[in-house]
Amino acid sequence: MARIILLAAGISGALAVALGAMGAHALRDVLDIASMDIYTKAASYHLSHTLALFGVGLLALSRPSRTVQMAAIAFGSGIVLFSGSLYAFALTGVRALGMITPFGGIAFIMGWLLVAKAAWRIGKVPVILNGEKRNEE
Helix, strand or coil: CCCHHHHHCCCCCHHHHHHHHHHHHHHCCCCCHHHHHHHHHHHHHHHHHHHHHHHHHHHHHHHHCCHHHHHHHHHHHHHHHHHHHHHHHHHHHCCCHHCCHHHHHHHHHHHHHHHHHHHHEEEEEEEECEEEEEEEE
């Protein structure tokens, strides 16, 4: 699980940097100010939640669980739905794409709540290391 999450974070991070650079250089003379603001917001949320996905991948290395896996899915879905719809809206001007964005925001919120749940469970759920069952503090 951790390997897949970290792989997804790496690819998403590379995409975030590439799309951000494209916006800063290739699109600055193409998009109007409002569209550029939308594009910038998409890039900002894309990169910040890629870092969250990376953190979840690191958490999955030491504390793999269904909750951690669901947090990764939520962050990945949020990146696609929130940032993806904003990128598309900024580039096309199709206002209907804005109806998708809140679902991405909800996915981001769910991801953060699942991270909080996983953190809450540290110390409460036994961990098995080298065949030995113990609670982590």
